[in-house]
Amino acid sequence: MDVIAKAVSILMHDGLVVYPTDTLYGLGADAFSDEAIQRVYEAKKRPIGMPISIAVSDFDMLAVVARVKPEMEEFLHTFLPGPVTVILPARNSVPDILTGGTGLIGIRMPSHITALDLIRRFDGPITATSANLHGAKDPQTPDQCTVPHEFLIDGGRLPGTASTVVDMVAKTIIRPGADAEKVSRYLLQLP
Numbered sequence: 001m002d003v004i005a006k007a008v009s010i011l012m013h014d015g016l017v018v019y020p021t022d023t024l025y026g027l028g029a030d031a032f033s034d035e036a037i038q039r040v041y042e043a044k045k046r047p048i049g050m051p052i053s054i055a056v057s058d059f060d061m062l063a064v065v066a067r068v069k070p071e072m073e074e075f076l077h078t079f080l081p082g083p084v085t086v087i088l089p090a091r092n093s094v095p096d097i098l099t100g101g102t103g104l105i106g107i108r109m110p111s112h113i114t115a116l117d118l119i120r121r122f123d124g125p126i127t128a129t130s131a132n133l134h135g136a137k138d139p140q141t142p143d144q145c146t147v148p149h150e151f152l153i154d155g156g157r158l159p160g161t162a163s164t165v166v167d168m169v170a171k172t173i174i175r176p177g178a179d180a181e182k183v184s185r186y187l188l189q190l191p
Helices: 003-012 034-044 059-065 070-079 113-122 180-189
Strands: 017-020 025-028 084-089 104-108 164-167 172-175
Touching: 003 017, 003 113, 017 113, 025 034, 059 070, 059 104, 070 084, 070 180, 164 180, 172 180
Parallel strands: 084 164
Antiparallel strands: 017 025, 084 104, 164 172
């Protein structure tokens, strides 16, 4: 069994998988499983009510979890896949716990072949929070992944800069990170 198949099997049984992205190591769990999501909060010691982003492998999967207005599409196709988290109105399919009651969901489409392969083969979104305890240093290497997990996909040393978080409704950057200047310049051009 290859590493992706093993990781998919663990995800299908509400397990936690650490996976490499184009920014940091992420902690993946089935984004549609209440039990798996609860385990993510517990593993990270993250307060319930704080939203958790999810990762998708393509725009079809993104459309299942978020509402995208036509004026948002050009931005999404410009920056995804890539080191940007977009905050969009969540569809009813997204568990409320992930939105923190905001009705909005953060979505990543990482530009990393392993991450995309994992999500594609799992055939559904997975959580996209960093694989560290809440408030701890962002994990750039496998040994920095301090959260409990069943399996880790080793992607070596990663860039280590968190994704830029963009609120697509307000058209503002919430957290500058990778590609922040490029994103900022693009947002300034929007009507």
